[in-house]
Amino acid sequence: xxxxxxxxxxxxxxxxxxxxxxxxxxxxxxxxxxxxxxxxxxxxxxxxxxxxxxxxxxxxxxxxxxxxxxxxxxxxxxxxxxxxxxxxxxxxxxxxxxxxxxxxxxxxxxxxxxxxxxxxxxxxxxxxxxxxxxxxxxxxxxxxxxxxxxxxxxxxxxxxxxxxxxxxxxxxxxxxxxxxxxxxxxxxxxxxxxxxxxxxxxxxxxxxxxxxxxxxxxxxxxxxxxxxxxxxxxxxxxxxxxxxxxxxxxxxxxxxxxxxxxxxxxxxxxxxxxxxxxxxxxxxxxxxxxxxxxx
Numbered sequence: 578x579x580x581x582x583x584x585x586x587x588x589x590x591x592x593x594x595x596x597x598x599x600x601x602x603x604x605x606x607x608x609x610x611x612x613x614x615x616x617x618x619x620x621x622x623x624x625x626x627x628x629x630x631x632x633x634x635x636x637x638x639x640x641x642x643x644x645x646x647x648x649x650x651x652x653x654x655x656x657x658x659x660x661x662x663x664x665x666x667x668x669x670x671x672x673x674x675x676x677x678x679x680x681x682x683x684x685x686x687x688x689x690x691x692x693x694x695x696x697x698x699x700x701x702x703x704x705x706x707x708x709x710x711x712x713x714x715x716x717x718x719x720x721x722x723x724x725x726x727x728x729x730x731x732x733x734x735x736x737x738x739x740x741x742x743x744x745x746x747x748x749x750x751x752x753x754x755x756x757x758x759x760x761x762x763x764x765x766x767x768x769x770x771x772x773x774x775x776x777x778x779x780x781x782x783x784x785x786x787x788x789x790x791x792x793x794x795x796x797x798x799x800x801x802x803x804x805x806x807x808x809x810x811x812x813x814x815x816x817x818x819x820x821x822x823x824x825x826x827x828x829x830x831x832x833x834x835x836x837x838x839x840x841x842x843x844x845x846x847x848x849x850x851x852x853x854x855x856x857x858x859x860x861x862x863x864x865x866x867x868x869x870x871x872x
Contacts, residue, residue, distance in 0.1 A: 611872065612864075615867060615870075615872060618725060619871040620639070621723075622724035622725065623641055624724075626639070626716045626717065626719070629716035629719050630712060633712040634712075637694055637697070637713075642691065643691075650664075655856060657852040657855065658853075659849050659852075659853065662852065663842070666838065666845055667838065670791070670840070671837055671840075673794075673837060674791065674795065677829070678831055714732060717729065717735065718731055721735060721738075724871065725869075725870060739870045742866050742869065746866050747862050748781075751779075751780045751781055751855070751858060754858065757854060757858065760780075761780045761782075763850075763851070764847045765778040767846075767847035768844065771843050783851065784851075784852075784855055787841055787844040791833075791837045791840070795820075795822065796820040796821055799820070802821075802823050802824060805821065
C-alpha cells in the first residue's frame with residue numbers, strides 16, 4: 578500500500594496535466610510540451626545544481642529526463658473533445674480505480690526511473706545520505722534562484738512553489754472568466770439535478786470535483802488498511818500532501834470503478850460545453866507556468 582505524493586490542487590485541477598491524473602480525468606489530459614526557453618532553463622538549473630553539489634564534495638549528474646510523447650487521443654482529450662473524453666471515461670472513469678483494474682493500460686508502476694542520481698544516493702551510507710540530502714537541498718535553493726530567478730525556502734519543495742504559482746495564475750485566468758463561470762454554474766445545476774453533491778462551483782472546482790471525489794475515496798481506503806485516521810492531517814506550508822493507495826485486486830476494485838464510470842459519464846454529459854471551453858484555456862495557463870519554471 579504505497580504512500581504517494583500529490584502535487585497540490587492546482588496541478589490536479591487544471592485538467593490540462595497528468596500528475597497522478599488530471600481533474601478532467603486522469604489520462605484525459607496531457608502535460609504541455611515544453612518550450613525552447615523552458616528546456617534551456619531546465620538544463621541551466623541542472624548545471625547549476627551539479628556544480629554546487631561538486632563544490633560540496635558530492636557527485637551529481639546534470640540530468641534532464643526525456644520529453645514524454647503524447648498520443649493524438651490524449652491530445653484530443655486535453656482539448657476537451659467530447660468523443661475522445663467519452664471513449665476514455667466509458668472504460669476508465671476519471672482514472673482513479675482503473676489503476677487497479679487495468680494496471681498496464683493505466684501505466685501501473687509508473688515509468689522506470691532513469692535518473693542516475695538515484696543510484697548515486699542509494700549507494701551512500703546513512704550518514705553520507707543525510708549529508709547528501711542536506712547539500713542537495715541547499716543546491717536546490719541556489720539553482721532555483723540562479724536558473725529560475727525564484728526564491729525557494731530551505732526544506733521546501735520546488736513543486737510546491739510551482740503549485741502556488743499555478744494556483745494564482747489559474748485563479749486569475751480561469752475562475753474569473755465570465756464564460757467559464759457561467760458554464761461551470763450550468764454544469765453544477767445539471768449534476769445537482771442528477772443527485773450529485775456539488776461543493777464550490779468555480780471553474781477549477783468543477784473541473785476537479787469528480788476526480789477528487791474518487792481519489793479521496795481511494796485515499797480513505799488506503800488509510801483504513803494502514804490503520805491511519807480516515808481524514809488526513811493538515812498539510813504544513815512547503816510540504817506536499819501524502820495520500821495512500823489501497824491494496825485492491827482487480828475484482829475488489831471493479832465495483833468502485835463501475836460507480837466511478839457512471840459518475841464520470843454523468844459529469845461529462847453535464848459538462849460537455851464546459852470542458853470544451855475550459856480545457857484549452859487551462860492548458861494555456863499551465864503552459865505559461867511550466868515555461869516559467871522550466872518544466
